[in-house]
Amino acid sequence: MPVQRSPFDLVILDCDGVLVDSEVISCRTLVDILSPLDPSYDLQTVMRRYLGRPSSAVVEDYERMTGRPASADFTEDWRARLFAAFAHELQPVEGVRSVVEALASDYCVASSSDEERIEICLRKAELWDLFEGRIFSTTRVRRGKPAPDLFLLAASEHGVAPERCLVIEDSVSGVIAAKAARMTAYGLAAGSHFAVLDQRQALLDAGADKVLESWRDLAPMPATS
Numbered sequence: 001m002p003v004q005r006s007p008f009d010l011v012i013l014d015c016d017g018v019l020v021d022s023e024v025i026s027c028r029t030l031v032d033i034l035s036p037l038d039p040s041y042d043l044q045t046v047m048r049r050y051l052g053r054p055s056s057a058v059v060e061d062y063e064r065m066t067g068r069p070a071s072a073d074f075t076e077d078w079r080a081r082l083f084a085a086f087a088h089e090l091q092p093v094e095g096v097r098s099v100v101e102a103l104a105s106d107y108c109v110a111s112s113s114d115e116e117r118i119e120i121c122l123r124k125a126e127l128w129d130l131f132e133g134r135i136f137s138t139t140r141v142r143r144g145k146p147a148p149d150l151f152l153l154a155a156s157e158h159g160v161a162p163e164r165c166l167v168i169e170d171s172v173s174g175v176i177a178a179k180a181a182r183m184t185a186y187g188l189a190a191g192s193h194f195a196v197l198d199q200r201q202a203l204l205d206a207g208a209d210k211v212l213e214s215w216r217d218l219a220p221m222p223a224t225s
Contacts (some may be wrong), residue, residue, distance in 0.1 A: 008105050008164055008165060008166040008184070009105055009106065009158075009165070010105060010107065010108070010155060010158050010160040010166070011105055011106070011107040011165075011166045011167075012108055012109075012110045012151055012154050012155075012165055012166070012167045012168070012178075013100075013107060013108070013109050013110070013167075014052070014109070014110065014112075014167075014168060014169045014174050015109050015111035015113060015118050015122070016113060016121070016170075017051070017093070017170035017171065017188075017191040017193060018093060018096075018169065018188050019092065019093060019096055019121075019122065019125065019131075020091070020093065020121045020122070020124075020125045020127070021090070021091050021192050022086065022121055023047065023051060023170070023191055023192075023193035024043075024191075024196060025085045025086060025090060026085075027043055027046045027047050027051075027193070028043060028085075029078070029081050029085055030046045030058060031043055033077075033078060033081070034046070034058075034062065034065070037062070037065040037066065043196055044196060044197050047196060047197040048197065051171040051172070051173070051197075051199075052145055052146075052169070052170070052171025052172065052173035052174040053112055053144065053145065053171075053173055054112045054113075054138045054144040054145075055075075055112075055113075056144070059075070062074060079117075082117075083117075083120055086120060086124055087124065090124045090125060091125060092125035092127055093188075093190050093215065094215065095190070096127070096215050097126075097127065098215075099215045099216070099218055100127075100130050106158060106160070107134065108131075108154050108158065109122075109134060110136040110151055110153075110154045110167075111135070111136070111137060111138065112144050112145050112150075112174075113137065113138070114137055114138070114139050115135065115137045115139065118135055118137060119135075136150055136153060136154045140153060141153055145174050145177040146172075146173040146174075146176035146177045146180070147177060148177050148178070148180035150177065151165070151177055151178055151181040152181050155181070155183075162181050162182040162183050163182055165181075165183040165184065166183065166184045166185075166186065167181075167183050167185045167186070168186050168188050168218070169185060169186070169187060169188065169203075169208075170189070170190075170191055170193075170194075170199075170203075171199070172199060172202050172203060172206045175203050175206040175207055175208045176207065179206070179207035185208050185209055186208060186209060186210055186212055186218070187199075187200065187203030187204070187208040187210070187211040188211070188212050189203075189212065190212070190213065190214045190215060
């Protein structure tokens with residue numbers, strides 16, 4: 001794939017659903033955990049509620065459902081189930097490696113997941129070599145997506161103006177965060193979760209500048225003059 005000069009100085013990539021095809025796996029795990037407490041929490045409901053949001057949103061709902069604080073046992077059981085499922089099923093989103101390798105601009109990950117989960121996912125998907133040292137987790141900011149804080153942190157630490165950043169996201173909250181940061185936002189509909197919950201129009205309604213059907217649609221990027 002030929003490398004062309006990019007119109008962006010920094011490409012900021014979400015992880016779940018963008019780099020790794022994890023959303024169905026993670027949401028199915030949450031259905032198993034939350035539906036015994038509230039039968040309305042089916043796969044579509046869980047996706048609508050949590051895609052692109054930090055784990056604290058799940059903990060808040062669990063505490064509301066049960067009327068008590070979430071214990072360490074709850075979070076440990078949830079992570080154990082999730083990581084076991086990742087170990088058996090997780091795959092990279094098709095085409096991501098070749099496109100990232102061909103990017104002419106700098107790039108990084110900015111994810112609502114914590115550092116441990118990001119690393120586990122990227123190692124299982126055999127993408128860790130591309131992103132080690134390029135990771136921004138929601139644990140580094142006070143407000144997660146849909147607030148712009150995480151994207152602005154990534155831009156600031158790379159010394160890039162927000163207007164020169166491109167964000168690739170699969171969730172409405174991620175697109176809202178990118179636009180609040182004054183960045184270009186592309187939705188990516190390449191993950192298997194779009195077969196369960198089609199959010200293409202929702203991404204556009206949230207402000208996405210375009211929606212890509214696959215990673216192939218991103219490359220080659222148009223050259224600047």
